[in-house]
Amino acid sequence: MRLALRSRAELDAALGLSDDERSAIDALAAAGGLPLGVTPHFLSLIDRADANDPLRVQVVPRGAELSPSSWDRRDPLGEEELEAVPFLVHRYPDRVLLLATDRCASYCRFCTRKRWVGRGPGPSAHELEAAVAYVEGQPQVRELIVSGGDALLLGDDKLAWLLARVRRVPHLDVVRLATRMLAFAPMRVTRQLIGVLRAHLEVQGAPALYLLSHFNHPRELAPAACAAVSALVDAGVPVLNQTVLLRGVNDRREVLVALFRALTRLRARPYYLHQCDLAPGTEAFRVPLAEAQALVGSLRGELSGLSVPTFVVDVPGGLGKVALSQSAQVGDDDDAVVLRGFRGELGRYPKR
Numbered sequence: 229m230r231l232a233l234r235s236r237a238e239l240d241a242a243l244g245l246s247d248d249e250r251s252a253i254d255a256l257a258a259a260g261g262l263p264l265g266v267t268p269h270f271l272s273l274i275d276r277a278d279a280n281d282p283l284r285v286q287v288v289p290r291g292a293e294l295s296p297s298s299w300d301r302r303d304p305l306g307e308e309e310l311e312a313v314p315f316l317v318h319r320y321p322d323r324v325l326l327l328a329t330d331r332c333a334s335y336c337r338f339c340t341r342k343r344w345v346g347r348g349p350g351p352s353a354h355e356l357e358a359a360v361a362y363v364e365g366q367p368q369v370r371e372l373i374v375s376g377g378d379a380l381l382l383g384d385d386k387l388a389w390l391l392a393r394v395r396r397v398p399h400l401d402v403v404r405l406a407t408r409m410l411a412f413a414p415m416r417v418t419r420q421l422i423g424v425l426r427a428h429l430e431v432q433g434a435p436a437l438y439l440l441s442h443f444n445h446p447r448e449l450a451p452a453a454c455a456a457v458s459a460l461v462d463a464g465v466p467v468l469n470q471t472v473l474l475r476g477v478n479d480r481r482e483v484l485v486a487l488f489r490a491l492t493r494l495r496a497r498p499y500y501l502h503q504c505d506l507a508p509g510t511e512a513f514r515v516p517l518a519e520a521q522a523l524v525g526s527l528r529g530e531l532s533g534l535s536v537p538t539f540v541v542d543v544p545g546g547l548g549k550v551a552l553s554q555s556a557q558v559g560d561d562d563d564a565v566v567l568r569g570f571r572g573e574l575g576r577y578p579k580r
Contacts, residue, residue, distance in 0.1 A: 229333060229413065233266045239288065242266075243276055252289040263346035264289065265335045267412045273447055282445050282477040287334050292512035302343050304505040306546025315351040316359040319546055322370045326359055327351070328390070329377040333412035338472060338513045340505040340542075345377055360393050367399045372435075375406035380416050384424050391428040394435060406440040406470075410456045411448040417456035422463045429464050441469045441496060445478055446486040454494055461495045468499035471537065473520055474513045481526050488527070488535040498537040503552075506544055517541070517552075525554030529570035 233239050236253040245253070253264060266287045275281045303309075307325075312318040317325040327341075330350040339345055351359070363369050372394055382390065394400055409416045428434055439460055443449060460467055469491050471478065478484055488498040501524065504514045515523070524539040540549040559566035564576040 229267070231268050232334065233268075233271065234264055236264075239264070239266065242271055243274065243284065243288070245288070246279060248291045249288055252291050252293055255294055256289050260347070262337070262339060262342045263335050265332070265346070267333050269414065269450075269452065270334055270412050270448075273450055280476060282483075283447060285476055286336055286338070286444065286474070289337055290512070293337055293509035295509065295511065297506075297508075297511040299506050299511070300508040301506045301544055302508065304340055304507050304544055305542050306544070307341075310546050313358050313362045314355050316362055318362075318366075318369075319548060321368050323373060324363055324366075324369055324371070325373045325375060326356075327376050328356065328374050328379055329381045331376065331381045332378045333381065333409055333416075336408070338474060338504055338507065338510045340507045341377075342507050342509070350377070356390065357393070360390075360397065363394070363400070364397050370399060371402040371404070372397075372400055373404045373406060373440075375440075378407050378409055379405040380407040380409040380421075384418075384420050387421075388424045388427070391424070391434075391437075395428070395431055395433075397435075400435040402438060403435045404438045404440050404468075406442075408442040410441045410453050411443050414450070414452040414456035417459050422459060425460070425465050426463050437465055439465050439467050440499070441467050442471070443469055443487065443491065444471050444474060445483065446490050449487075449490050449494070457494045457496050467494075467496040469496050469537075470500045470502060471498070472502045472504055473515050473523075473539075474504060475515050476513075479515045479519075479523065481523060481530065484523070484527060485530045488531055488537065492535040498535055500549075501537040501539045503539070503541040505542055521552055521554045524552075 233242060236250060239245055270283065270287065274284045307317045310317045310319050315327045328351065330345050330348045332345060335346055363372060394403055425437060428437055457467055471487065473479060478487065491498050503520055504510055527536050538551050539553060540551050542549050556567050557565050558568050558574065564578050566574055567577055568574055
């Protein structure tokens, strides 16, 4: 983290920036936008010779990030209106989202929380306690998602305190830790961290613990990242992966197939494939919805159900996630519906 590249000059020396990238970095810095940050690990995975490298475009600003769209929303998911107490979002009856830190190892240019991430302020210890106390008073809440920012930017001691605190909430069934650290700085998964997580799991009656990883491209699954995933799973922490569908990064079937196969082999379940949210400056990343649905529909013929994530759109304004897929039903009559198989052939299935 101390060695992360955070200035135009550092990135220029490492990658040889284009005029467009230099101008975008300067303009965003002047406007006080989402910070610049690239870890040495992630930098080592970028092909310097390719200006459109799918890893590079995720973390290096471009001029398109400064182009407004009529669909832009400062708070695409309506989280600020849904804050029950500071830093705790209560959208669904049985789940809450704790924004435990505003910091990330690197900063994705498509981030849905550009309004806050990397700039703070993050929650104080008192505010974290107040957030958990709120959950304690809501018996319908069964699940706590710890995100931010990045849950693994919490130090081991702070994470241990938080897990110990939520163990005192009797109605919690599940705690999820949402992180991009396995892609950006997989060395974060140390023996000490594994010890913190195992200590939680060994407490009788403790909420189940899941880790939500975030890999968008198969090249992010470097050997160190694979080792981190394996260490977590071997320690008894299930890994569920979230991927954001991004134009120019992973909007081709062969890329998604390679990513989801590799994750499944690592025992990391492809969980969600997200349509890119409507955060400012993200229009260039978004895949048109019909095209996205067709792409997701094409995966079924290439992958087993174990490897196909649910394609979801977060409805703007805090209305929650909805699952979308290309319908297999193409017609019907009095007796049957007409269904399209994965190769495109049509078959009839009775209604009764």
